[in-house]
Amino acid sequence: MEKTNNKEPVLKIVDLKKSFGDNHVLNGFSLELYKGESLVIMGKSGSGKSVMIKCLMGLLVHDSGLIEIMGHDLSKLTLNQLNDLRSQIGFLFQGSALYDSMTVRENLEFPLRKNKEKFKQKDALVLEALESVGLAHVMDLMPEELSGGMKRRVALARAIILKPKIIIYDEPTTGLDPITSKEIIQLMRDIQEKYGASSLIITHDVDCARVIANRMILLIDGVNYAEGSFAELALSTDKNIKAFFK
């Protein structure tokens, strides 16, 4: 994808540090995600990607550094304010994380519960979100009745139902076959175009990064190792960077 020229950051992380005992996972990671941009973060397993997004969503408390989402410093928000902010962010979990005990429809209705206005329009919103991922016909099925690819698409529908300004994808294609992966990547592009949201994508999948990234950051040992477009990084002669593109 081509670079976006919009330089308004909707998400800013500065010098983020997080340790678990003696294990220093994030050692000063920084990023800026701009409006309408798709930023891909690549890193090896254990490089701190998941910890970073958990800090970003307030699921883990960071040790030091700044996390600013749409101008709000995460560390200064009350739980209610944080929850309001979270409703403007869509999150696609690696394992889809659909609620087992609920139907697809109830899964999609769940994020609407906090917003009375939107909850009144739940039927239309659920249908619209499911149509966006091509699965309007599975509305009354349970998650266990869906294939892995369908689950991921339903999870994507749940992530976009509130029309978020930022969508975070945690390994969106992991565990899927190549054809389904391509379908998911295409859906991510379609959603990006339809909703104009900023996307932060954590992935190992080079094909996914090539198709979707406006910009990439390589995360190694908890810090930004390299940053640039896919083409710039793919042509790098640095052996650590080349290792990602083999």
Next chain:
Amino acid sequence: MKSKSTQLATKFKSFFEEIGDLAYFAGRFFKEVFTRPFEFKELLRQCYNMGIRSLLLVGVTGFILGLVFTLQSRPTLMEFGAESWMPSMVSISIVREIGPVIIALICAGRIGSGIGAELGSMRVTEQIDAMEVSGTNPFKYLVVTRILAATLMLPLLIIFGDAVALVGSAIIENLKGEVSFLLYFNKVADALEFSDVIPATIKTFFFGFAIGLVGTFKGYYCKKGTVGVGEASNSAVVYTSMLLFVIDFIAVFIVDIFFEV
């Protein structure tokens, strides 16, 4: 390698840390149970799951308990020519002690392990994280509703189980001793007093609370992986069972002071 005394000290430390965490968890429950929003729909769903779906198990257990207890006691009472005391003895024993404890243990197995496994697998598959990032308070939605449902449903299940146990006992008395059902239940009604029924019923609320609390605690803080889910489910039953006996002892002790049984 650590010495045995160091290992023992570490185990003691982690045990008391867990007790502290459980107390904090219980405190959070009491804080959140009285604040909005109230998850009535989920509470009703949990009441149905824990209450209605346990009826068959509790009923069968209670019925067999009544049958066996009467069959086993009959020869001894006959030796003393005291068969007529059977309804009084069975009803007081079942209502005061055996019914609540046995049925609570059965429910610890069914409800406690179910909660531990369900929340544990939700934790492992990031469903709890998904709730949190969607702006919902998962503690209120998952934990508060389950503890409340267990607290409300267990007394009802135990009353039902006690009643079925008495029916089982009456059937044996009817078959072996030719005591009519009417006579049997008249004797039961004469034997039971408020001081038997009320304290026994009050303690069942605590039993239900303990089952819900330990099950949700173990599941909510489940460690990663399928092994963690198994451990959460298993330890929920073990800890709850121990806790039930502790609560029962305290309840009997208090009743003994106030009612001078």
